[in-house]
Amino acid sequence: MQLIKRLSLFAAASALTVSTAAFAAPTFINILTGGTSGVYYPIGVGLSQLYNNGIEGSKTSVQATKASVENLNLLQSGRGELALALGDSVSDAWNGVEDAGFKTPLKKLRAIAGTYPNYIQIVANKEAGINTLADLKGKRISVGAPKSGTELNARAIFAAAGLSYEDMGKVEFLPYAESVELIKNRQLDATLQSSGLGMAAIRDLAATLPINFVAIPEDVTNKIGVAAYQPAVIPAGTYDGQDTDIETVAITNILVSHDGVSEEVAYQMTKLIFDNLERLGNAHSAAQDIKLETAAKDLPIPLHPGAERYYKEVGAL
Secondary structure, eight states: OOHHHHHHHHHHHHHHHHHHHHHHEEEEEEEEOOOOTTSHHHHHHHHHHHHHHHHHHHEEEEEEEOHHHHHHHHHTTTSSSSSEHHHHHHHHHHTGGGGTTTTSSSSSSSEEEEEEEEEEEEEGGGGGGOOOOGGTTTTTEESSSSTHHHHHHEEEEEEEETGGGGGGSSSOOOHHHHHHHHHHHHSSSSSEEEEEEOOOHHHHHHHOOOEEEEEEOOHHOOOOHOTTEEEEEEEEESSTTSSSSSEEEEEEEEEEEETSSSSHHOOOOOOHHHHHHHHHHHGGGGGGGGGGTTTTSSSSSOOOOHHHHHHHHHHHO
């Protein structure tokens, strides 16, 4: 009888231990970003700090990636919980545009928030004499990693301007930092980058040698014919030596999750963003453009139910 009693107590204690361990299981949040010299990465670091402190039991990590296209494919396969991606890439992912890097429609994707705009920034070594899009003919240019969001932007913009890769002297498919280093070493003439304003790699280049910013006129933007592409301006003084406003294209970045993330976690992730916008803006100045009133509007994929609950709660939806 005593033995049976002891075994019963042991079983109860074991069950309590198991249930407590299950209850205390950590919530893993892997944040997919971009190259470490871009804007996605520092914003991802800022988000990870918010979630580590604000979501009980969370364990966050920040993964440097090739950005939009890779991020969305990783989310679909459950290898991340949150990612930044360009709006046109998100639309292509949802619709399964194979030429954009999506073999099938990625229907597990869910939106958390529309954030800040990416600006297409075409910069050239001043010595190369590149002042307009037409001047890129015969020049050496980098356009981002193959089938990255940036490279898809480059294709669309060049096509609208009546250009193609065949018109260039040389085309490299490299991310921000590598492109800038090659321009510094006179191995490239220009680079097209899609990023928030004030990106570190272009600041570094502008501080190292005289550069030109190549404008993308509004009529070229309109010829692209995709709603995600909107006329915009890089304000004068954004970079050293940039004395005038530069016409360009802007594309909204979207924070994306997937339907395997619980409603409660998605709710907390969304709430912490908007409760801490000033702090997130300190992670990178581009995040200062995130606005609650536009975060749930004009998104190309469905909102995550957790994000939707938050926006309804605060009257933003």
